[in-house]
Amino acid sequence: AQKITQTQPGMFVQEKEAVTLDCTYDTSDPSYGLFWYKQPSSGEMIFLIYQGSYDQQNATEGRYSLNFQKARKSANLVISASQLGDSAMYFCAMREGPLPNTGNQFYFGTGTSLTVIP
Amino acid sequence: DAGVIQSPRHEVTEMGQEVTLRCKPISGHNSLFWYRQTMMRGLELLIYFNNNVPIDDSGMPEDRFSAKMPNASFSTLKIQPSEPRDSAVYFCASSPSHILDTQYFGPGTRLTVL
Numbered sequence: 001a002q003k004i005t006q007t008q009p010g011m012f013v014q015e016k017e018a019v020t021l022d023c024t025y026d027t028s029d030p031s032y033g034l035f036w037y038k039q040p041s042s043g044e045m046i047f048l049i050y051q052g053s054y055d056q057q058n059a060t061e062g063r064y065s066l067n068f069q070k071a072r073k074s075a076n077l078v079i080s081a082s083q084l085g086d087s088a089m090y091f092c093a094m095r096e097g098p099l100p101n102t103g104n105q106f107y108f109g110t111g112t113s114l115t116v117i118p
Numbered sequence: 119d120a121g122v123i124q125s126p127r128h129e130v131t132e133m134g135q136e137v138t139l140r141c142k143p144i145s146g147h148n149s150l151f152w153y154r155q156t157m158m159r160g161l162e163l164l165i166y167f168n169n170n171v172p173i174d175d176s177g178m179p180e181d182r183f184s185a186k187m188p189n190a191s192f193s194t195l196k197i198q199p200s201e202p203r204d205s206a207v208y209f210c211a212s213s214p215s216h217i218l219d220t221q222y223f224g225p226g227t228r229l230t231v232l
Contacts, residue, residue, distance in 0.1 A: 037223075045209060045223035091161065105174070106151070108161040 001026050004092050004109035011114050013082045020067070021077040021112045023092030033095040034075040036066065039111070040088040048090075051075060082116045089113050120144070122224035124210050130230045136198040139227045142191055143212030151221060152185055152195050153209040161209075167193065200231045 005024045013019035025034065036048040051059045051066045059066040067076040079086055092109040123142040131137055143150045151166040165175040167187045175185070182201070187193040197204055207228050211221040 035220075043207065043228075044225050045211070047220055047222060050220060093161075106163045106166075108163075110160050 003107035004094055006092055006109035006112050008112045011112055013116055015084060015116055015118050016081055018078060018080045019082055021090050023075045023109060025073050025075060025094050027096050029096050031097065035093050036077045037091045037093065038088045039091065084116050084118060087114060087116045122210055122212050122222055124224035124227050126227060127225060128228045131200055132232050133201055134199045137200045137229060139195040139208050141193045141210030141224060144222055147212035147214050149213040150187060150193050151211040154206045155209060156206045202231045205229055205231050
Protein backbone atom coordinates (compact mmCIF):
# COMPACT_ATOMS: atom_id res chain seq x y z
CA ALA A 1 0.00 0.00 0.00
CA GLN A 2 1.11 3.53 -0.72
CA LYS A 3 2.28 5.41 2.33
CA ILE A 4 1.33 8.80 0.91
CA THR A 5 -1.40 9.25 -1.69
CA GLN A 6 -2.03 12.42 -3.62
CA THR A 7 -4.97 11.77 -5.94
CA GLN A 8 -4.90 15.07 -7.82
CA PRO A 9 -2.20 15.09 -10.50
CA GLY A 10 -3.18 18.61 -11.52
CA MET A 11 -5.28 21.42 -10.11
CA PHE A 12 -6.33 24.84 -11.35
CA VAL A 13 -7.41 27.76 -9.19
CA GLN A 14 -8.39 31.33 -9.92
CA GLU A 15 -6.09 33.96 -8.51
CA LYS A 16 -7.19 35.18 -5.04
CA GLU A 17 -9.31 32.11 -4.40
CA ALA A 18 -8.57 29.30 -1.94
CA VAL A 19 -7.56 25.82 -3.01
CA THR A 20 -7.27 22.49 -1.20
CA LEU A 21 -4.69 19.90 -2.16
CA ASP A 22 -5.52 16.42 -0.95
CA CYS A 23 -3.22 14.04 0.86
CA THR A 24 -3.95 10.77 2.61
CA TYR A 25 -1.43 8.67 4.46
CA ASP A 26 -1.07 5.16 5.76
CA THR A 27 0.72 4.28 8.96
CA SER A 28 0.17 2.21 12.07
CA ASP A 29 2.85 4.08 13.98
CA PRO A 30 1.36 6.37 16.64
CA SER A 31 4.22 8.85 16.21
CA TYR A 32 4.57 10.45 12.83
CA GLY A 33 4.92 13.80 11.15
CA LEU A 34 3.30 15.18 8.06
CA PHE A 35 4.65 17.97 5.92
CA TRP A 36 4.18 19.76 2.65
CA TYR A 37 6.79 20.97 0.21
CA LYS A 38 6.53 23.23 -2.82
CA GLN A 39 8.64 22.68 -5.91
CA PRO A 40 8.51 25.54 -8.43
CA SER A 41 9.60 25.05 -12.01
CA SER A 42 13.10 26.11 -11.00
CA GLY A 43 13.39 22.79 -9.19
CA GLU A 44 14.18 23.65 -5.58
CA MET A 45 12.16 22.07 -2.77
CA ILE A 46 10.68 24.56 -0.33
CA PHE A 47 9.36 23.48 3.07
CA LEU A 48 5.87 24.89 3.71
CA ILE A 49 4.27 23.41 6.79
CA TYR A 50 4.51 20.62 9.34
CA GLN A 51 1.96 18.74 11.49
CA GLY A 52 2.89 16.29 14.22
CA SER A 53 0.65 13.33 14.96
CA TYR A 54 0.16 14.48 18.54
CA ASP A 55 -0.56 18.10 17.70
CA GLN A 56 -4.03 19.06 18.81
CA GLN A 57 -4.45 22.01 16.51
CA ASN A 58 -4.11 22.27 12.76
CA ALA A 59 -0.84 23.81 11.66
CA THR A 60 -0.87 27.21 9.96
CA GLU A 61 1.89 29.20 8.27
CA GLY A 62 0.74 32.42 6.69
CA ARG A 63 -1.53 31.57 3.77
CA TYR A 64 -0.93 27.85 4.26
CA SER A 65 -2.91 25.68 6.63
CA LEU A 66 -2.98 21.94 7.09
CA ASN A 67 -6.39 20.35 7.55
CA PHE A 68 -5.40 17.40 9.74
CA GLN A 69 -8.07 14.74 10.15
CA LYS A 70 -6.39 11.98 12.09
CA ALA A 71 -9.23 9.46 12.05
CA ARG A 72 -9.49 9.75 8.29
CA LYS A 73 -5.70 9.83 7.89
CA SER A 74 -5.80 12.91 5.77
CA ALA A 75 -3.56 15.97 5.79
CA ASN A 76 -4.87 18.33 3.14
CA LEU A 77 -3.06 21.57 2.37
CA VAL A 78 -5.20 24.68 2.09
CA ILE A 79 -3.78 27.70 0.31
CA SER A 80 -5.81 30.83 0.83
CA ALA A 81 -5.84 33.84 -1.49
CA SER A 82 -3.89 32.11 -4.26
CA GLN A 83 -1.18 34.06 -6.03
CA LEU A 84 0.41 33.52 -9.42
CA GLY A 85 3.63 32.58 -7.65
CA ASP A 86 1.86 29.63 -6.05
CA SER A 87 1.94 27.77 -9.36
CA ALA A 88 4.19 24.80 -8.66
CA MET A 89 4.28 21.11 -7.75
CA TYR A 90 3.23 20.37 -4.19
CA PHE A 91 4.41 17.28 -2.36
CA CYS A 92 2.91 15.77 0.75
CA ALA A 93 5.32 13.75 2.88
CA MET A 94 5.41 11.71 6.06
CA ARG A 95 8.03 10.91 8.64
CA GLU A 96 7.18 7.62 10.30
CA GLY A 97 8.68 6.74 13.63
CA PRO A 98 9.91 8.51 16.77
CA LEU A 99 12.60 11.14 16.94
CA PRO A 100 16.26 10.87 15.88
CA ASN A 101 18.57 7.84 16.08
CA THR A 102 15.80 5.31 15.77
CA GLY A 103 15.61 4.72 12.05
CA ASN A 104 12.87 7.03 10.91
CA GLN A 105 11.35 6.46 7.49
CA PHE A 106 10.42 9.24 5.15
CA TYR A 107 7.92 9.00 2.33
CA PHE A 108 6.85 11.47 -0.34
CA GLY A 109 3.71 11.50 -2.45
CA THR A 110 3.72 11.80 -6.23
CA GLY A 111 2.80 15.45 -6.12
CA THR A 112 0.04 17.75 -7.33
CA SER A 113 0.70 20.33 -10.00
CA LEU A 114 -1.09 23.56 -9.12
CA THR A 115 -1.70 26.24 -11.72
CA VAL A 116 -3.01 29.63 -10.63
CA ILE A 117 -5.02 31.36 -13.34
CA PRO A 118 -4.96 35.15 -13.52
CA ASP B 119 22.43 32.54 6.39
CA ALA B 120 23.55 30.34 3.54
CA GLY B 121 21.25 27.49 2.68
CA VAL B 122 22.22 23.97 1.78
CA ILE B 123 24.91 24.04 -0.87
CA GLN B 124 25.25 21.35 -3.49
CA SER B 125 27.84 20.90 -6.19
CA PRO B 126 27.95 20.49 -9.05
CA ARG B 127 24.57 21.81 -10.14
CA HIS B 128 24.74 19.82 -13.37
CA GLU B 129 26.79 16.78 -14.22
CA VAL B 130 26.97 14.95 -17.51
CA THR B 131 29.04 11.81 -17.63
CA GLU B 132 29.42 8.61 -19.55
CA MET B 133 28.31 5.20 -18.41
CA GLY B 134 30.92 3.52 -16.28
CA GLN B 135 32.43 6.68 -14.92
CA GLU B 136 32.58 7.55 -11.24
CA VAL B 137 30.38 10.43 -10.11
CA THR B 138 30.72 12.32 -6.83
CA LEU B 139 28.04 14.70 -5.62
CA ARG B 140 28.79 17.08 -2.79
CA CYS B 141 26.72 18.73 -0.10
CA LYS B 142 27.33 21.31 2.59
CA PRO B 143 24.46 21.40 5.10
CA ILE B 144 23.28 24.47 6.92
CA SER B 145 25.62 25.27 9.77
CA GLY B 146 24.34 23.87 13.06
CA HIS B 147 22.08 21.29 11.47
CA ASN B 148 22.73 17.78 12.75
CA SER B 149 20.77 15.71 10.24
CA LEU B 150 21.52 15.34 6.55
CA PHE B 151 19.50 13.58 3.88
CA TRP B 152 20.16 12.48 0.31
CA TYR B 153 17.18 12.14 -2.05
CA ARG B 154 16.80 11.17 -5.68
CA GLN B 155 13.97 12.50 -7.88
CA THR B 156 12.89 10.99 -11.17
CA MET B 157 9.71 11.24 -13.19
CA MET B 158 9.08 7.53 -12.84
CA ARG B 159 9.74 7.06 -9.13
CA GLY B 160 9.21 10.52 -7.71
CA LEU B 161 11.23 11.57 -4.69
CA GLU B 162 13.06 8.78 -2.88
CA LEU B 163 15.09 8.98 0.31
CA LEU B 164 18.44 7.30 -0.26
CA ILE B 165 20.18 7.73 3.09
CA TYR B 166 20.23 9.98 6.08
CA PHE B 167 22.81 10.88 8.69
CA ASN B 168 22.43 12.15 12.22
CA ASN B 169 25.50 13.67 13.86
CA ASN B 170 27.58 12.38 10.91
CA VAL B 171 26.49 8.79 11.49
CA PRO B 172 24.44 6.97 8.82
CA ILE B 173 21.12 6.10 10.44
CA ASP B 174 19.21 4.52 7.58
CA ASP B 175 20.64 3.58 4.18
CA SER B 176 17.86 1.22 3.16
CA GLY B 177 17.00 3.50 0.27
CA MET B 178 20.39 3.20 -1.39
CA PRO B 179 19.60 1.36 -4.63
CA GLU B 180 22.63 -0.89 -4.81
CA ASP B 181 26.29 -1.28 -4.00
CA ARG B 182 27.27 1.15 -6.71
CA PHE B 183 26.01 3.92 -4.43
CA SER B 184 27.87 5.03 -1.33
CA ALA B 185 27.58 8.06 0.93
CA LYS B 186 29.89 9.54 3.52
CA MET B 187 29.79 12.35 6.00
CA PRO B 188 33.32 12.84 7.30
CA ASN B 189 32.36 15.93 9.32
CA ALA B 190 29.38 18.05 10.22
CA SER B 191 29.82 20.39 7.27
CA PHE B 192 30.32 18.04 4.35
CA SER B 193 28.82 14.97 2.74
CA THR B 194 29.35 13.11 -0.51
CA LEU B 195 27.24 10.73 -2.55
CA LYS B 196 29.28 8.59 -4.92
CA ILE B 197 28.12 6.41 -7.78
CA GLN B 198 30.67 3.99 -9.17
CA PRO B 199 30.23 2.85 -11.88
CA SER B 200 27.43 5.09 -13.11
CA GLU B 201 24.66 3.82 -15.38
CA PRO B 202 22.11 5.65 -17.56
CA ARG B 203 19.31 4.70 -15.16
CA ASP B 204 21.05 6.76 -12.47
CA SER B 205 20.10 9.92 -14.37
CA ALA B 206 18.03 12.01 -11.96
CA VAL B 207 18.06 15.09 -9.79
CA TYR B 208 19.82 14.40 -6.51
CA PHE B 209 18.84 16.56 -3.57
CA CYS B 210 20.62 17.04 -0.30
CA ALA B 211 18.65 18.35 2.68
CA SER B 212 19.55 19.19 6.25
CA SER B 213 17.56 19.55 9.43
CA PRO B 214 18.15 20.75 12.97
CA SER B 215 18.13 17.61 15.06
CA HIS B 216 15.53 18.91 17.47
CA ILE B 217 13.08 19.68 14.65
CA LEU B 218 13.68 16.64 12.50
CA ASP B 219 10.78 17.18 10.17
CA THR B 220 11.75 20.64 8.96
CA GLN B 221 14.13 19.71 6.18
CA TYR B 222 15.79 22.40 4.13
CA PHE B 223 16.67 21.28 0.64
CA GLY B 224 19.59 22.25 -1.52
CA PRO B 225 19.12 23.28 -5.15
CA GLY B 226 19.83 19.77 -6.39
CA THR B 227 22.33 18.25 -8.79
CA ARG B 228 20.96 17.22 -12.17
CA LEU B 229 22.88 14.11 -13.22
CA THR B 230 22.81 12.80 -16.76
CA VAL B 231 24.58 9.55 -17.52
CA LEU B 232 24.98 8.91 -21.24
